[in-house]
Amino acid sequence: MHTMWKGTISFGLVNIPVKLHSATENKDVKLRQLHKECQSPIKYEKVCPVCDREIENDEIVKAYEYAKNKFVMLTDEELAEIQEENKERAVEIVDFVQLDEIDPIYFEKSYYLSPNEGGGKAYTLLRKALEDTGKIGVAKMVIRSKEQLAAIRVYKNTLVVETIHYPDEVRNVQDVPNVPEDIETPEKELDTAKMLIDQLTSEFDPDKYQDEYRTALLDLIEEKKNQDETTTATEKPKPNNVTNLMEALEASLDRAKKDNPASEEKKKAPTAKKATAKKTLTPKKANPKKQTRKRA
Structure with a gap:
């Protein structure tokens, strides 16, 4: 099982080196979107809407939006410093309470705790103490x-960490609309x-419940695979260097014309002069009738 975190849990003068492992996994069937x-x-x-281009990861910075389009920039160094300060603190159990005193709405995610090297004896001590007293420990951790x-708390001979929402993370129940009065x-x-x-009351057995939607969806996918109702993504066409070169040349030519319109006028001007010169130098043909009258 993958280790997510290593640290120390302490209560009183007892320190327990432990490892943290995720106790649950998301088995939702993930569907991709295709063209x-x-x-x-x-x-x-x-994409940056102002620069109108795709942004690379090294161009992105973090910020907190304290008002509409108003931000406080935070550097990676500043965030890392705060994280490091919190990492150095041991996980300390500050209170022991009854489990049923915590409403389930506060619970967020479950993690298994296993003892790290040399922590087996202290781990067993805390587990046994929690079992005998029926209490759970309330702690802070990062x-x-x-x-x-x-x-x-204890779950089937293993210590479990249940992350809990802070009170300000649980929305006010009085904000729920249309709740009828008595x-x-x-x-x-x-x-x-x-x-x-x-009549419907029974002992809770989690094994008798299953995700019927997920099961039906997986069955449908398998059926389509067996009937060869599949598709293969079209490969992205490879760029043609010749085409790209022509496009680049044409774009460069268009840009040059826009940047230097005077050169275009110069090219047109000599053509007009030549046409005028031709008209001037072309001799007029003599009229044979006028010449005959003079001789007579």
Whole structure:
């Protein structure tokens, strides 16, 4: 199992070197978007709307938008310094509470804890103490550059970290629209609802639940594969050097014409002079009738 984080958990004078592992994984079926015409995957580019061009990663900086289009720039060095300061702090259990005192809305993500080298004895001590008291530990820790509030509890002989939302991260329930106030419920309807709940009550067995949508989608995909209903993305055409050269020459010529319009006028001017000169030098043909009259 991949180790995400290494550190120390402490309570009182007891220090436990531990490793953190993700306890859950997302198994959503990820679908790609293709161009309907050529079945090529759609590419998403980072484009600056002002410069009107694609931006490389080394051109991107981080900032906090404190008002509409108002930003505070933050350098990588400044962020790294804050992260380093937080990394140096050990994960300290600050309180022990009952698990049912924490509403499930606060829970975010689960991680397994395993002892690091030399931490087996202290790990077992904390696990046993939590089991005997029925308590969980509340601690602070930094995961992926974010300080997290966390609950440390026992799950099937293994210590588990449950990251917890801070109170200001949970939205005010009174902001939820259209929630009805207490409405008088007929006793008969309430009794019927309770009877239905009693009939459907059982012990929680997570193995009997499955993602039916995901299963049906995977079955459909497999069926299409078996029936050869597949497609292959069209390869991007390779650039033609000759075509690119001609386009570059034509573009350069057009630009030169725009940048130096006087040269075009000079080219046209000599042509007009030559035409005028030809008209001047061309002799007129003599009229034979006029010459005959003079001799007579």
